[in-house]
Structures are given as C-alpha cells and as structure tokens.
Amino acid sequence: MLDPRRLLVLRAVIRAGSMSAAATELGYTPSAVSQQVATLEREVRTPLLVRHSRGVVPTEAGSLLVEHADVVAGRLTRAADEVADLTALRAGRLRLAAFASAGARLLPGAIGVFRRRHPGVRLSLELREPEDVPDLVREGELDLAITFDYLTGPGDGSAVASGPSVDTEGLTTTWLLDDVVNVALPPHHPALEDAGVSPTDEIDVSTLRDAAWIRDSGQVCREQLVEMCAAAGFTPHVAFDSDDFPMVSGLIESGVGVALVPDLAVHQMGRRVVLRRLRPRLVRRIRALSPPQPSPATAAMLEVLTSRRPA
Amino acid sequence: MLDPRRLLVLRAVIRAGSMSAAATELGYTPSAVSQQVATLEREVRTPLLVRHSRGVVPTEAGSLLVEHADVVAGRLTRAADEVADLTALRAGRLRLAAFASAGARLLPGAIGVFRRRHPGVRLSLELREPEDVPDLVREGELDLAITFDYLTGPGDGSAVASGPSVDTEGLTTTWLLDDVVNVALPPHHPALEDAGVSPTDEIDVSTLRDAAWIRDSGQVCREQLVEMCAAAGFTPHVAFDSDDFPMVSGLIESGVGVALVPDLAVHQMGRRVVLRRLRPRLVRRIRALSPPQPSPATAAMLEVLTSRRPA
DNA sequence: TCGAGCATGAAGCCCAGCTTAACGCCGTAT
DNA sequence: ATACGGCGTTAAGCTGGGCTTCATGCTCGA
Known part of the structure; x- marks a missing residue:
C-alpha cells in the first residue's frame, strides 16, 4: 500500500x-517536493515523471x-465536509425510542420542532418498553430513548431542578415529565361511592381491594400494580392484560374491571x-x-424536549 | 482536508x-494508536469512538x-497493484507511430509477437512521417516511432554494432534496418540501355539526368531526390508527387516517369x-x-524489433 | 555569454510520532 | 474481597522522517 501523503504530493506536482x-502551492521548498x-x-520502482526542461x-x-490520488483527495475533503x-x-x-403513549403524545410535537430546526437530520422512532431501552442505548443502537418508572409519593417538582444526571449504568438520565396515574372505572363502580361524587375526589387504593384489574401488559406496569396493591395490603385480581388503551377503555366500559391510566393516555379513554x-x-x-x-443531534433533541416541558 | 494516515489508523481501530x-495489527503500541x-x-472537533470497557x-x-477510509485504502492498494x-x-x-511502408511490412510481425508476449498491453499505431515524429516522442505523445533518413554511401552494417544511442535532441535512436533504395523504371526506359540487361546491373544516377521523376510526397523523400541528383550534377524534372506506391507503380507502367522505391515497398510495384x-x-x-x-512496454517492443532484424 | 528557472543532491535541524512507563478503570476469576 | 488481566490514557523522552538551506548542473532565451 502506498504512502498517501507522497501520492498527494505527486498529484500536486x-x-x-x-x-x-x-512546492509553492504546498508551502514547501522545491527540494522537499x-x-x-x-x-x-x-x-514503486518506476519513474513517475519525465523531467523536462x-x-x-x-x-x-x-x-x-x-x-487514484484524485479520488483519495476527493474522499479526504468530502470526509471532512461531511463530519x-x-x-x-x-x-x-x-x-x-419511546413507549407507546409517549410516542403518541409527547414526541410528535418535539419531533416537529426538531425537524424544522434541523431538516438535514434523519429521524427514526421505534416503540420500546422501558425495560429494553438501557442496553440498546448503551450498545449504541439507540441515540435517545424515552422511558419511565413509577414513583410513589409526592411526585412534585423534586427532580425538576436536578437536571441531567449519570446513573449507575453509565447513561445520562434527563427528567422530562411527571405523568400522574389515574384509576379508570366504570361509571357505577362501588369504589366511587366511598370516594365522593366530585371528579377531584381521590380514590383510596384500599377501596379497590376487591376490584378486577385490567392490566397494562408492559413489565414495569405489571410489577407496579402488584407493588402498589401490596403496599395497600392486598394482591390484585388480574382479569385481563392488554397493551392497548382503547381496548382497556372498552373493557372498563363493559364493566370487566378497573385499570391504571396515566394522564398521557386519558385521551384514549371512552366518554x-x-x-x-x-x-x-x-x-x-x-x-x-x-x-x-451525546451526539450533537441527541443533545439538540434533548434541548427541544426539556424546553417544551410544562412549567 | 484530513490527514490520510490518521484516517487509516482510525479504520484499523x-x-x-x-x-x-x-496496534498489534499495525505494529504499533496501543499508546501510539x-x-x-x-x-x-x-x-474534526468530534468524538469518533465511544470508549467501552x-x-x-x-x-x-x-x-x-x-x-471514506475504506475507499482511500482501497485506492491505495489498487494504485500499487496497477503500477x-x-x-x-x-x-x-x-x-x-510509423511511416506507411514500415507500418505495412515491418511492424505487423513485431506487433504479433508483442501481443502474444504481453496481451495486457493496449497497442495503438498511427502513420506519421519522419519529420513529425521527434517532437511527438519528446512531448510524450508517442512511446515509440519508426522513422528513417537517407544515407548515401556504403550502408553496410556499420551502425549495427553501435546499438541504441542518444542523439542531440535527447531521444534514443535504435537502428533497425537498412532499406536499400531502387530506381523503378518502365520496361524500355533509355537508362536501362546504358546499364545492362541483368537485374543485378546498377543504374548510375547520372544516366537519369533527363528522366521525369515521380516523387514520393514525403518531405524527407522529396529533399533526398533533389540532393541525390545535385550530387550527380543535375536537377531532377519532377513530373508527379504521390504518397501512394500503387499509384506510383501505375504511373511508371504508363511511362510517365521513374521513381525511387525502397525494398520495403517493392511488393507494391506492378509486374x-x-x-x-x-x-x-x-x-x-x-x-x-x-x-x-523508455517505459517497460517501449523497451519490450524495442527488444522485439531488434531481435527480429535480419542478421 | 549571461542569467532565469528548473530539478537535484548533501548536510543539518526540528518536530511529528513513536516507545516506554505508570496510571485508572472495568470485569472477572480466585 | 482481593487480585489480576485487559482495556484506554497520559507524561516524558527519544528517534528518524521530512523539512530547510545551500550549492550544483542543466536548459533555454536574451
């Protein structure tokens, strides 16, 4: 394999x-060239130039x-330009990557803004559950993933000010939104009687001790339901697993049971x-x-996402 | 433009x-890489690798x-291979390049041998008169040209042993063949009477003082005719100029005049x-x-040409 | 005949790029 | 737990490739 630098000198000559x-073109002396x-x-054991007067x-x-040197030089400049x-x-x-309800409600707006700002960047979005995502990001298969976990307790802005942080797995985590979870019930469910008639009245988990649950089939959600009920002192009766909120809605309306529905998914619930x-x-x-x-594109998308979160 | 050597290192990594x-593959230490x-x-002001465990x-x-580095590397090896x-x-x-009669009689055999030995080399042949050839070779437009000049006197093997020599113009000249020139006449031309009846009898130039000449239109041949006659003490009467030996033959047979015809062209004369x-x-x-x-191809063709000349 | 412009060679210098050595990090095996 | 091996990185130092400088030879045009 030839020395590319000499090849480029030959090209210049x-x-x-x-x-x-x-030499003057390259900033060298004729002797160096x-x-x-x-x-x-x-x-190459061959004369490459015939010296003329x-x-x-x-x-x-x-x-x-x-x-060949022309091709090489072209590639070198193209490479620099493209980087x-x-x-x-x-x-x-x-x-x-995002989970389904984020893909539907959180990302489209952000993607729109991003595309307007950076039309040259090719975007791809796939739906992934939170449990699959960290490995994919770590392995470089994904540039940015929207994930979630459950948080019992205040859920106020305690994490807002913290900003991005590197977690134990060597990934950067950036808080985006606290998505409050509701319980969705059929109109005349017994638990409603204990809670009160106002839509702002809260339902105590313990009053759902005997309810039949329609459960999101995602692993994190399944575990969370069990954990929540365990904290309230009972084991939930799971009547159905589904990953489709419209179907969940139909099942609730049919009186099959109750379900956990976060704010981001309430628009998929029936009236x-x-x-x-x-x-x-x-x-x-x-x-x-x-x-x-993060790559520049990742950073830019993070910027869009964080700047659009509600105050 | 990027430094190609670094780019190749990145590729290897x-x-x-x-x-x-x-590093081991390149024969360096990891530190160097x-x-x-x-x-x-x-x-490039950008990370190119994410360092993993x-x-x-x-x-x-x-x-x-x-x-891009792949393309560059490919070109570098291809370049070396092709050279x-x-x-x-x-x-x-x-x-x-050759003059017409050499192109017809001298070169075809040599070209055949060359093609059989080196089938990968593309050959081209154009017809050029001796006066055009030196500049073209000097400028690199031609790799090898067959030329001639006239020589009065013995014309024996005096130049045979000398081999290739560099002439005053910075070109290499290699003797190939001495092509003896005949005079071609109509059957009953007066000059034949002075010479004798045997085909081996020579004709003295001075006996052609009054002949009408059919002259090759090439510059060297035209000048040579004049010079030869001048040496014999007269100026030739030129009746016709032609660069086509069959036509010259026809003119002679018609009694228009006489002509100089070298051995290499006698096969184009009529009976x-x-x-x-x-x-x-x-x-x-x-x-x-x-x-x-000379390029290797030129040298090889010269070898073929000199090895085929008659002893 | 001279001089301008070209390529080239010898000599020397300098820094790019290598090696050595030491370190931190991670993951695994003992 | 601790040791170990393999990874990448850094600092320091050395070496040689590749540059400059200077001088020479050549060809051409004035």
Missing part, C-alpha cells in the same frame, strides 16, 4: 506542471497514480370511563435516556 | 474493535469516516515495373525513436 510550482517524488518512485510531464504510471455537516446538524441520524386520582398518589416519572457523551 | 488489537485517534478527534465502538462520525501491473507488462499502453539498384548506392536507414527513459 502533476497538476501544477512543475515541482517548483507544486523533489525528495518526496523521488522516494515514491523508489517505492520546463517542468515535468507524467509518465504512464504517473498518470495512473494521479487518477462538519454532522456536527453542525446539517446531516446525520437520530434514532429515537363513559370515570377517571380519578389515586391515594396514595402514583406518578410515572418520564425520562430521557441518552449516552454519556 | 474500528475494524479491529479495539485500539490494542489495531490512542494518540493518533485523539489528534484526529481534535482535528471491552474495546471501542464507532460514533456516527466515526462510521462516516471509516467508509505493478504496468511495470510487469500485464497492463499499460504502447503508442506506436511490369523494372527495379534496379542505384549507383551511388542509396539507403533508407530505418530507426526506432524512443524517449531516453
């Missing part, structure tokens, strides 16, 4: 027509090498479903997961 | 999956650069044309003209 001209060409000729003319081997495009967000790729806050309060903490050194 | 592996990658990252993984910019093909005569080009040697003897000295540093 032949394009310029003389070693001296190439002459030496470079000479060693290249030694390497005014300047030089390429031999057949010289012309051949120059053609510049990448860092300037004029090009590139951003692979997103006859009754929604109430839970006591103790239950919150889905929605976060963005990103690599510790 | 990403292909190997770790800096250490790339790390430093190269680090400076490349500084140059076991090895590294390319970032988007890194993958982009590797694609090797050129010097080994597995490829390349040989641009020949009724009478051919005799001249006194003083006139010889076309046929030579090959080549650049002072």
